[in-house]
Amino acid sequence: MRIYNTLTNRKEEFIPLTSGKVMMYACGVTVYDYCHIGHARSAIVFDVIRRYLKHKGFDVKYVRNFTDIDDKIINKAQQEGITWDAVAKKYTYEYYRDMDRLGVGRADVEPMATEYIGEMIDIVKGLIDKGYAYEVDGNVYFKVDKFSEYGKLSKRDKEEMIAGARVEVDERKKDPMDFALWKRSKEGEPSWDSPWGTGRPGWHIECTAMSIKHLGESFDIHGGGADLIFPHHENEIAQSEAFTGKPFARYWIHNGFITIDKEKMSKSLGNFFTIREVLDKFDPEVIRFFLLSTHYRSPIEFSDIQLHEAEISIDRYYTTIIRINDFPGTLMVSTSLEKGDKELREVSSNAEKTLETVLLSFRERFEDAMDDDFNTALALGHIFELIRDVNRFLDSKPYSLKAKELLSKAKGLLSEAGSVLNIFSRTPDEWYRSLMEIKKIGLSEKDISDxxxxxxxxxxxxxxxMADVIRKELEEKGIILEDKKDRTEWKVKVG
RNA sequence: GGCGGCGUACCCAAGUGGCUAAGGGAGAGGUCUGCAAAACCUUUAUGCAGCGGUUCAAAUCCGCUCGCCGCCUCCA
Incomplete structure (x- = not known):
């Protein structure tokens, strides 16, 4: 398995520290507002990585934090006239509501920053003792100059960054590049006691404290959005490695952004969609599929057109499942066989061989794609190749017991691959019921069957x-009828 | 100004040295159907931003040019 490592800027063979085990940490969110789909992308990407590692047989310990104390939370509390911890609690709850719907699994440990103040203070103390940090007036800063490898993740040269002139001006710092480990609190702000007076932790220190606590001083994977590379992850590396004297995370994985009109989606630009806004118009599986249809490191342009195409693709999957489920049972198969002429049987047998070959190699092709830096886009391509092969096979009218077996195997393989991506987990009925709600079809299932x-x-x-009038009437309401041999089925029009 | 990424058909998107450049959508034609829908078949890039170079061989490596974007400030 190969993973692209931001630290080395190349794909590397993945070898965990302890054979068979993977320790991974992903930066979660600051709980001060509803999540937008950029947060969804990051959460889904690491959810899939975790699922795939487990699928490969690794024993995975996955930690994802919540930042529950920070300037934005304090500001929000003032705006809403509630306490900072009420803000954090509210948006943590909303986070779960969104992520649950998107099929993002819970991490094994989901620490909140404020539960680790003691650990953070210990690390800051340790850094001061080792000469990597200094206190000024109740604030503690990390001495970037002392850490010679500073910039190794973001590939930045310290001198050039200063020349870039966009560094914050803070008179108390000895060097403009130094960053806060501990901040003295102002009057009325949330605070904790520390050796440097009352204050609160800087942003980066929480991830150092929580990852070391739950995963150890060195661990396998650390991830997050690409915008965290600098300064957040760079600073994490500096303070962690200065503190422990050991290499921190070994593989750094960063997901790309979602763009709107080619521009990064961000809160400050205001060009963002919240997860719940999008969930109002699209099934969660559609969003998940859409986000996985591009490689995780590439930018994705967000658009309704793309989401509609994702919806059509998923419908293609469920339509094929219906066809497999409709495949005649054993009784019908044997009657057909009695009637069937020799030629028909030979055709079937060729089709069987073809499908069988495809089925035998499917799992390998799927895993090859995923092994190559979690190439979900390619993996989905393989899934749709299999879907086409299954449909082709069904079109060849293969009446045999063997055919039944092959189809059931195909269905199993599709479902297995789907479970790694956490898509295709419902029945076609569930899919159409969900579409009925989202598309606000003003008809009940009873109305339709009448x-x-x-x-x-x-x-x-x-x-x-008359028959065509009824068909048309339903179609205008978004229901498509499909006449089959002995009955008529309906489905929700997609796209 | 520094660093990094991207540019593949009408749209989205894999592919980063070597069989006929995945897959999805859209379009056109066809098979099937009372008509449809679905499905399948055929068709749509002699070419991968442009130019030049390396190589027996490049979308894939190197150089230059053009265009777009990101990071350097909170940010998934």
Missing amino acids: KINQRQDARQKKDWA
């Missing part, structure tokens, strides 16, 4: 005009 019965009567009388 119409289908009416139309069936008309068709019996060969009153095609």
